[in-house]
Amino acid sequence: MPSGIFRSLTDGEYQQLIDAVPLIAILIAGADGNINLKEKEWSQKIVKIRSYSFEYELKPIYQELDKNYIIKFESFLNSLPMDHIQRSEVISNKLSELNKILPKINIRNAAQLYNTYLSFAEEVAESCGGFLRMFAVSNEENLWLGLPMLDPIFYDDLEEEE
DSSP: OOOGGGTTSOHHHHHHHHHHHHHHHHHHHTTTSOOOHHHHHHHHHHHHHHHHSSOTTTHHHHHHHHTTHHHHHHHHHHHSOSSHHHHHHHHHHHHHTHHHHGGGSOHHHHHHHHHHHHHHHHHHHTTSSTBTTBTOOOHHHHHHHTOTTSOOOOOOHHHHHO
């Protein structure tokens, strides 16, 4: 049962927020048709770090994921189409369902979560190739990097102070 900022969500909706993370990793890592071990391991490392040193309200998502991230990653990968273009479209459609869920939590936390998804995608994209991980983002990854299937959520902390 979701708690804290997520208590307005059903169990299924909360699970979709959690599942978005490995789906984003697969989308970005597999955009070029090749998911390599370094991208998979790096995405797992990001989840681990966020599970213990992340914004308090969002930490439960990463703590839950950290328990079985690789199992989820592999399970999703095995259930998705092998063709990377078809796989990307299926993932995009799944992630677009978050547009109905994110407005159910307060805008500050929804914006934080949206931004964590974006930063996660960027971290995965930069994990492989390039020189010292610079210039590592391929053209295919770049197409999905901004998670165009998600409606942007903006929130300004300064507005709250006024």
